[in-house]
Each structure stands twice: as structure tokens, then as C-alpha cells.
Amino acid sequence: MKSTKYLAIDKNIITKGISLDFSIFTLSSDKQMNCFKENGVCFTSNDKVIIDSINVLYVEEQQHEEYKKFYQTFLNTQDELKNIKLDNKPSVIYEHASNVLNDLFSNPETLSNYDSSKEVVNEMIETILSDNFTIKSLMDIATHDYYTHTHSINVSIYALSLGSYMGMQPETLSELGESALLHDLGKSKIDSAIITKNGALTDREFHEIKKHPELGYRLGLKLGIKNNNVLDGIRHHHEKMDGTGYPSKLKGTQIPLFARIIGVCDIFDALTSRRTYKEAMTTFDAIKLMKLKMNNHVDVKLLDKMIRMFQ
Incomplete structure (x- = not known):
């Protein structure tokens, strides 16, 4: 032998x-x-x-x-x-955003809470477009203990920063930030025991979680959101480039740009956030993992832009 x-x-x-x-x-x-x-x-x-x-x-x-x-x-x-830097400190804008998101997720169909969330997005855009904005100030804003509300804020921060790096105009950034901030709003309609569960979900629980993009889209319509870019980002942020995502199994550029941006930022924040059952990955290790093992799921061109944004 x-x-x-x-x-x-x-x-x-x-x-x-x-x-x-x-x-x-x-x-x-x-x-x-x-x-x-x-x-x-x-x-x-x-x-x-x-x-x-x-x-x-x-x-x-x-x-x-x-x-x-x-x-x-x-x-x-x-x-x-090799040039990625790390820094994690909370800030006033983050605290305000957290309070607004708590109210929004508690009462997701209340128009005043939705209006307050748009004010949060404008505050973030003002910070990101300021002359002294750096990637360090982004990391200063973000916190890395994972909760649905903080995750939504983080994803919005990363998406707005990436959109700004890509040269989006303020009006488009406002739409992107709104979509990112609301991308997980549908989770407010999912059993909280599933949302806060420590550890792996059962098949049944995962089936329930997979409903949240469509539930968020419907909540957006109830709130009077008519902008398709905003709605598409909410509805399709879990689609994958190879067509294996949900809810519509869209593939490649069939996935709207906002959804592809939010998808990259969503995964990045999930990997770099602490949970009771896992430690946070570093920015370096998270992006490396996404680059090496998730290139069929995320838009690699957008991921490459995120890498350059961090340098």
C-alpha cells in the first residue's frame, strides 16, 4: 500500500x-x-x-x-x-441613537419614532462628512457588545462610512443610512426568546428569524416609506451573491446595491461584536475571514472598498 x-x-x-x-x-x-x-x-x-x-x-x-x-x-x-487600525469608544451620538432605536424597536409602527430615527441618520452623516472625520472616529462611535439595537446602529455607521468613501451624495447617503438603521426592524416582530437566545438556533427558530427581512419591509410600508432603495435594503440584506440567500434568492447584481452594502456591513459587525457565547473577532481577522471564506456570499468589490476604507 x-x-x-x-x-x-x-x-x-x-x-x-x-x-x-x-x-x-x-x-x-x-x-x-x-x-x-x-x-x-x-x-x-x-x-x-x-x-x-x-x-x-x-x-x-x-x-x-x-x-x-x-x-x-x-x-x-x-x-x-496590513494598515487596518482598531479603536472602540462610545460617544454622545451613539448614546442618542441607542435611545432612539430602543423606542423604535419597542413601538415599530409609531411614526414619531421613525422620524427620530431619520434625525439620527442625519447626525451620523454630518459627522461622517465633516472635515475632521477619520476611520478612528467611526470606531469611536461603534460599540461591540451585540444587541439588535446596537447592531443596527453599527451597521448604519459602517454603511454610511462606506457609502461616503464610495463618493455617494448626501441625499443618497441619507437613504442608505435609513435603510441600514432599519434593516433589522422586522426582528421586533420575532419572539424575543429567539432573538436573545445564547447559542445555536434550532431549525424552527432559524426559520422564524429568516422572516425578519420581509417583516421589516412590511413595517417600512406601514411607516409610509416609499423609497425603493430604502425598502430594498431592508428586504434583501440577507441575499447572497451565489443566490443562496433569502428571502428571494437573488443573485449577483440582481441584489440591490443598498442590500449588498448593508449585507457586507451586517456580517462585519456580527463578527466583530461580543456575544455571551463568543468573543469578538478583530477587524483584521473578521475581514480576512470574509475575504477568504465568504467570497461567494458578499460583494467582493464592496468588501475590497471596505478594506481600503480602513487603511
């Missing part, structure tokens, strides 16, 4: 939360190869601690081509991400 050959790899490709299309092996003290992580299985923080103490990781020779493809993408991403 022909023996399996193993080739050494760069262990720096491993980050918490990532999964690979090839299995990883380690060499035991008695010179035996042991499978450390099978392909498709995510690496945990404990795995990362163990890997840091190991000199060499290996792949099977027949999977080396998959590793080389992944490694080239990894190197390209390292070059793009």
Missing part, C-alpha cells in the same frame, strides 16, 4: 473562526501524523493556543494544491489588510 505523504504549511493562515477546504495534521512525538482539524470544521480559540505552541503543521500531498490556492489568497489579503 502506498504511504501518504505530508507537506509542511504556514501555520499563520489559521485564525479563530476560520474553516479550511483541506485537513490539517500534526506530527506526534513518536513521529506519527495525527489529524488536528478535518476540512470544513472551524478553528476555535483553544485550537489557536495549541497551534501557537506547535512548530509545524502539515497537509496531505494530494490536498497541497488546495492549500496553495488558499495561501495565495491569504498573502494577497495580508497585503491589503
